[in-house]
Amino acid sequence: MTKNNTLVRVEHLVKHFPITRGIVFQKQVGAVKAVDGVSFNIRKGETLGLVGESGCGKTTTGRTILQLHKPTSGKVFFQDIDLTEASEGTLRELRRNMQIIFQDPYASLNPRMTVGRIIAEPLEVHNIGSPKDRRDRVQELLRLVGLNPYFVNRYPHEFSGGQRQRIGVARALALEPEFIVCDEPISALDVSIQAQVVNLLEELQEEMGLTYLFIAHDLSMVKHISNRIAVMYLGKIVEMADRDVLFGNTLHPYSIALLSAVPLHNPAEERKRKRIILVGDVPSPANPPSGCRFHTRCPIAEKRCEMEDPEFREYEPGHWVACHFVEKAQQKMK
Amino acid sequence: MEDREVILDIQNLRTTFSTQEGLVHAVNGISYQLHASETLGIVGESGCGKSVSMLSVMRLLEIPPAKIMADGIYFKGENLLEFPDHEMRKIRGSKIAMIFQDPMTSLNPVLTIGFQIEEPLKLHLGMDDAAAKERAAELLRLVGIPDAESRLSDYPHQFSGGMRQRAMIAIALACNPTLLIADEPTTSLDVTIQAQLVDLVKKLQDDLGMALIWITHDLGVVAGLAERVIVMYAGFVVEDAPVDMLYEDPRHPYTFALLRSLPKINEERGDKLETIEGMPPDLVGLPTGCPFAPRCAFAKDKCRKENPVLEEISLDHQIACWVDVKTGELR
Numbered sequence: 001m002t003k004n005n006t007l008v009r010v011e012h013l014v015k016h017f018p019i020t021r022g023i024v025f026q027k028q029v030g031a032v033k034a035v036d037g038v039s040f041n042i043r044k045g046e047t048l049g050l051v052g053e054s055g056c057g058k059t060t061t062g063r064t065i066l067q068l069h070k071p072t073s074g075k076v077f078f079q080d081i082d083l084t085e086a087s088e089g090t091l092r093e094l095r096r097n098m099q100i101i102f103q104d105p106y107a108s109l110n111p112r113m114t115v116g117r118i119i120a121e122p123l124e125v126h127n128i129g130s131p132k133d134r135r136d137r138v139q140e141l142l143r144l145v146g147l148n149p150y151f152v153n154r155y156p157h158e159f160s161g162g163q164r165q166r167i168g169v170a171r172a173l174a175l176e177p178e179f180i181v182c183d184e185p186i187s188a189l190d191v192s193i194q195a196q197v198v199n200l201l202e203e204l205q206e207e208m209g210l211t212y213l214f215i216a217h218d219l220s221m222v223k224h225i226s227n228r229i230a231v232m233y234l235g236k237i238v239e240m241a242d243r244d245v246l247f248g249n250t251l252h253p254y255s256i257a258l259l260s261a262v263p264l265h266n267p268a269e270e271r272k273r274k275r276i277i278l279v280g281d282v283p284s285p286a287n288p289p290s291g292c293r294f295h296t297r298c299p300i301a302e303k304r305c306e307m308e309d310p311e312f313r314e315y316e317p318g319h320w321v322a323c324h325f326v327e328k329a330q331q332k333m334k
Numbered sequence: 335m336e337d338r339e340v341i342l343d344i345q346n347l348r349t350t351f352s353t354q355e356g357l358v359h360a361v362n363g364i365s366y367q368l369h370a371s372e373t374l375g376i377v378g379e380s381g382c383g384k385s386v387s388m389l390s391v392m393r394l395l396e397i398p399p400a401k402i403m404a405d406g407i408y409f410k411g412e413n414l415l416e417f418p419d420h421e422m423r424k425i426r427g428s429k430i431a432m433i434f435q436d437p438m439t440s441l442n443p444v445l446t447i448g449f450q451i452e453e454p455l456k457l458h459l460g461m462d463d464a465a466a467k468e469r470a471a472e473l474l475r476l477v478g479i480p481d482a483e484s485r486l487s488d489y490p491h492q493f494s495g496g497m498r499q500r501a502m503i504a505i506a507l508a509c510n511p512t513l514l515i516a517d518e519p520t521t522s523l524d525v526t527i528q529a530q531l532v533d534l535v536k537k538l539q540d541d542l543g544m545a546l547i548w549i550t551h552d553l554g555v556v557a558g559l560a561e562r563v564i565v566m567y568a569g570f571v572v573e574d575a576p577v578d579m580l581y582e583d584p585r586h587p588y589t590f591a592l593l594r595s596l597p598k599i600n601e602e603r604g605d606k607l608e609t610i611e612g613m614p615p616d617l618v619g620l621p622t623g624c625p626f627a628p629r630c631a632f633a634k635d636k637c638r639k640e641n642p643v644l645e646e647i648s649l650d651h652q653i654a655c656w657v658d659v660k661t662g663e664l665r
Contacts, residue, residue: 053524160613190379190614191551195595195607202606217524224597224607261529263554265596267577270558277533278526281494 007179007211008042008065013074015057015064019286032286034060036235037074039312042179047205047212049226049243051219051258053282057235058215059103062181065213066098067091078179096126099172103184105164109156115142115167116152122174141170145200162193169200179211186221198225219262223247231255234293235285237312241319251321253329254294276333292324300325300332338369341512341545342391345405349383349390349569352399356618360386362569365644368513373539373546375560375577377553381614383569384549388515392432393422410512428458431506435518437498441490447474447501448486454508473504478534496527500534507538514539515547520555532559553593557581562650565589568615568625571644574652586653587630624655632657634664 016031034057042048052058064071067083076083078094086094099122102108109118119141120134129137139149145166156164165185172180182201186194198221204210216222222229223243230240231254239252250256257276264270278297283289289296295305304324312322323329349361361383368374378384389395390402393414407414409430414422426432434440442450451473452466461469467486474482477500490498499519506514516535520528532555539546548559556563556577563580565573565588573586584590594608612629615621621628627637636656644654647665658665 053526162613191553192379192592192595192610193613195609196611199607199609219525220597224605258526261525263528263532263552263558265554265557265581265593267557267581270554275529275533277529279530281496281527282524 005043006041007044007079008213009075009077009080010041010061010065011039011075011077013038013061013064013076014072015060015069016072030286033235033288034285035064035071036288038232038235038237040230040237040240042211042213044178045205045209045211046227047214047225049222049229050213050215050232051217051222051229052232053217053258055234055282055285056232057285058232059183061232062100062183062213062215066095066100066181068100092126096175097177098179098181099175099177100181100183101165101168101172101185104188105161105168106156106188108168109164111156114153114155115159118156118167119170119174122171126175128175137174138170141173144173144204145170146196160193161189162196165189165197166200169197169204173204173208176208177210179213181213181215183215184217185214187216187218194221201225219259231258234282234288236293236322237320238294238323239319239321245319249319251315251319251326251329252323253298253300253325253333256329256333257299292322300328338371339410340367340408341370341410342368343406343408344387344391345407347387347390347402347404347407349386349395349403350401352401353618358617359620360569360617361390362620364566364569364571366564366571366574368545368547370512371539371543371545373548373559373561375556375563376547376549376566377551377556377563378566379551379614381568381617382566384566385517387566388432388517388547388549392426392430392515394426394432424458427454427506427511428509429511430513430515431509431511432515432517433499433502433506433519435521437495437502437519437522438490440502441498443490446487446489447493448488451486451501451505451508454505458509469508470504473508474501476507476538477501477504478530479504495523496530499523499527499531503531503535503538507542510542511544513545513547515549517549518551519548521550521552528555535559553596565592568620569617570625570641570654571652572626572654574644576650579651585647585651585659586655587632587657587659588626590659591631630657632659632662636664 013035014037015035016033018028019030019032020026021029038061050058060069063069065076071084078098116138119138123129123134123137138152142149147163147166186197189197214222214225226243228242229246230237233254239255250259257278260276280297283296291307292305292310295301310322310324312320315321315326345365346363347361348363351358351360364387376384391407404415448470451470455461455466455469470486471482474485479485479497479500493501520531550556560577562576564571567588573589584593591610595610610629615625623638624641627633642654642656644652646652656664
C-alpha cells in the first residue's frame with residue numbers, strides 16, 4: 001500500500017466520554033471508553049465496512065474521524081492533514097470533502113425545512129454559487145438520487161423512509177465530497193427498500209469516485225458493499241481484512257461467532273450449520289474486562305487472555321487480528 | 335400432510351382503523367390454519383398487517399378506532415370473537431401468550447420482574463405467593479437467567495435488552511400456553527443475542543410442545559426456525575408454503591423479488607442487488623386489482639383489474655397471483 005493512495009489514516013484513536021457526579025461541583029468518576037485505540041487506513045475509492053454490535057463504538061469512531069466528537073487522544077489524517085490539530089476554519093474547509101449520512105432518516109432531517117432548503121444548506125454554509133445556482137444544483141441532486149425535482153418544496157414528513165434517506169444522501173453529496181461516512185444508512189429501512197439505497201450508494205461511488213466508511217451491523221449487506229471489513233468489539237478493532245478473506249478465513253473468535261450468528265436465507269443450510277452461541281451480553285464499555293476484552297464471552301479463552309491485551313498484528317499480509325490464540329480458534333471453533 | 339390437531343383457524347379476517355385520513359385497511363381477508371406444536375413464520379414489511387392480524391386474534395386492539403371482522407377466529411374449536419371480555423382475559427396470557435418487539439416498553443418499569451412473572455401465575459393458575467415465587471424463579475432459570483432468585487426483585491431497567499426479552503419469554507411461558515405468538519422479538523437486538531434467543535425459543539418449544547407464530551421482516555430468522563411461512567403484503571396473504579419450498583421455489587412475484595433483493599453468499603463485489611421499485615401501497619386507498627401490481631415486474635392488464643385470491647398451486651403451496659413467475663405468463 002503506497003502512502004499517497006491513502007485518503008484517511010486513523011492512528012490510535014481514543015474517545016472516552018466522562019461520567020460525572022454532582023451538579024454544581026461536577027467531578028469525573030469514570031469514563032465510557034467508546035473508542036479505545038483504533039488504527040486503520042481507508043484507501044481512495046474503496047469502501048471500508050465497520051461492523052459490530054450496538055455499543056461497540058462504531059458510530060463514535062465514524063463521528064470522531066469527522067471531528068464531530070473531539071478525540072480524547074490519537075490522530076486522524078485526511079489527505080495527510082492532521083484533523084485533530086486543525087483549526088476551526090481549516091476544519092470547515094475540509095468538511096466540504098468529508099460528509100456523513102445518518103442512520104435515522106426521521107431524526108436527521110429538520111421537519112420545519114423544505115427538502116430544497118435542507119439540501120441547499122451545505123451550499124449556503126460554504127457560500128457556493130448564487131441563489132439561482134443553488135436552486136439548479138438542488139434539482140440536479142434530487143435527480144441524481146432518484147427523486148423527482150418537483151418535490152423541492154415538500155417537507156420531510158411527506159416522504160417515506162427510503163425517500164428520506166435519499167434526501168440525506170443528496171445533502172451529503174451537495175458539496176461533492178471525496179469521503180462519506182455512512183452511519184447505518186439502511187438499518188431503519190424495509191428489506192425491499194434497503195437494496196434500492198445500497199444500489200444508489202454503489203452507483204454514486206462509481207460515478208464520482210467516492211470513498212466510504214460504511215458502518216452497519218448487518219453483515220450480509222456490509223459484505224455486499226465493502227472492499228475491506230473491520231470488526232469492532234467494545235471500542236477496539238479485533239479483525240480487519242479484505243471482504244473475501246474475512247468471510248473465507250475468519251481468524252478472531254468473536255468474528256467467527258458473529259458470522260455464525262447471521263441467519264442464512266436457506267432453510268436446509270440453516271438447519272445443519274454449526275452455530276456458535278456466545279453466552280451473556282456485551283460488557284459495559286465504562287468498565288471493560290481486563291486483558292482481552294472478549295475473554296468473558298470467548299469460548300476458547302485462557303488465563304493469558306485475562307492478563308494480557310492481545311496486540312493488533314498483521315497475521316498474514318493484509319489480514320489483521322488481535323488474538324493470542326488464532327490457531328486454537330481455527331481448530332476448536334470451525 | 336397434517337394429522338395434528340388444528341388449534342387456530344382464522345377465517346377471512348379483516349381489520350380496519352378509522353383515522354382522519356380515512357379508513358385504513360390493515361388486514362384484508364386472511365385465512366389460515368395452525369396446527370398443534372407447529373412453527374409458523376409470518377413475513378412482511380412494515381405496514382403489511384402482520385402484527386395487526388395477531389393483535390386482532392388476541393383482541394388487543396382498541397375498538398374503535400379498530401374494527402375486527404371475520405367469519406370466525408377459532409381457537410381449539412371456539413370462536414374467540416364471540417367470547418365476552420372476561421372470558422377472553424382468561425385466554426390471554428394462559429392459553430395464548432404473546433411476546434412483543436420492544437422489551438423495554440412492554441415490561442412495566444415500576445414493577446419488579448418477579449411481580450410481573452408471578453402475576454399470570456396467581457391470576458390464571460390461582461397460585462399463592464410462595465408457590466408463585468418459586469415457579470417464577472424456576473421460569474427465569476428456564477430462560478437462562480443466572481442467579482434467578484435474586485434477580486426476581488430487580489426492575490426491568492436493571493436488565494439488558496436480551497435479558498428483558500428473556501424475562502418476557504418467562505412471563506409468556508408462565509401458564510404453559512398452547513400457542514405462543516412472538517411479534518418481532520429479536521428485531522431490536524444484536525445478532526449474537528438474537529441467536530441466543532432463537533436457540534432458546536426452539537429448545538423451549540421442543541420441551542414444552544407449544545405452537546409458535548413468529549412474526550418478522552427478516553427472512554433469515556424464519557429460514558432456520560419455521561416449518562411453514564406465510565408472506566404478507568398490504569394486508570393480504572400472498573404466499574403460504576412449507577419453508578423449504580418457499581425458499582427454493584418462491585412462486586409469488588413479491589416473495590420471488592424479495593428473496594432476490596438480498597445479498598447472495600457467493601457474489602462478487604460490484605454485483606448489483608435486484609430491487610423492487612416503488613413503495614408499498616397506501617392502505618387508505620388500496621388499488622383495485624392486485625396490491626402488488628404497481629411494483630410487480632410480471633404485472634399484466636388482468637392484475638391491475640382483478641385481485642387474485644389465494645389458490646393452491648401444488649400440495650401445501652398457495653399463492654395469490656395470476657401469473658406464473660417461471661414463464662411470466664398468466665397461469
